[in-house]
């Protein structure tokens with residue numbers, strides 16, 4: 001089994017604050033992980049380490065067979081697809097949606113002097129089409145709605161045909177229709193056996209697309225539970241993670257949670 005991501009005792013500290021506390025985690029082969037946890041649990045920090053954009057204070061992070069600290073991250077990053085609010089904020093508002101996708105080939109945001117060939121443009125257009133936003137190719141990123149931006153970001157994350165796909169709260173801020181459409185597109189990715197290993201962060205079990213195979217529950221920088229979704233995503237584990245007594249329902253591949261009465 002090939003491991004796309006392996007965290008071994010990963011700790012991240014900033015000043016006196018421990019953001020991640022000795023995390024052991026690995027994702028391999030056809031795994032599709034959802035990472036859940038309350039605000040401040042360390043989810044984004046974990047994804048930043050997984051993306052090779054943050055180094056552990058201690059412990060070892062091995063990404064696509066390369067150990068962070070011993071690899072040129074600029075060679076590693078094109079092998080990783082990342083969609084996050086941080087990255088989206090760096091896409092210039094004046095850049096077209098097509099360029100926002102195409103520039104992922106060089107793991108940059110903002111078009112400068114790179115030369116892109118027609119193959120790149122063809123692939124970017126196909127990805128915009130796959131996410132239903134091809135008609136927005138020439139629109140500037142700054143004029144897109146939140147939902148349209150989320151789709152463009154995921155298209156961008158897939159541009160380099162990555163071996164590891166990291167999605168940080170892909171459905172955050174979307175209205176119900178937008179969320180459901182996005183979950184539909186994500187479901188296709190999860191079920192496609194050619195898709196890369198996926199690690200997707202979310203706050204809400206309702207946003208877990210069918211096809212997610214594993215969950216990692218994080219709280220206060222530590223792992224509460226991790227493993228196959230069927231046995232790990234339980235009301236008990238969820239309650240321990242969020243610090244609220246929750247009940248959990250499952251219907252037709254989708255989950256819903258609410259406080260116990």
Ligand SMILES: Nc1ncnc2c1ncn2[C@@H]1O[C@H](COP(=O)(O)OP(=O)(O)OP(=O)(O)O)[C@@H](O)[C@H]1O
Pocket residue numbers: 014015017018019037038039040041042043044045046203
């Ligand atoms: N540079 C920093 N210095 C000190 N604390 C930090 C720093 N960066 C993040 N933190 C803290 O670390 C914790 C984990 O942050 P992180 O963004 O990883 O959490 P999260 O689970 O993604 O939260 P959210 O769900 O609110 O996005 C938070 O309490 C945050 O305030």
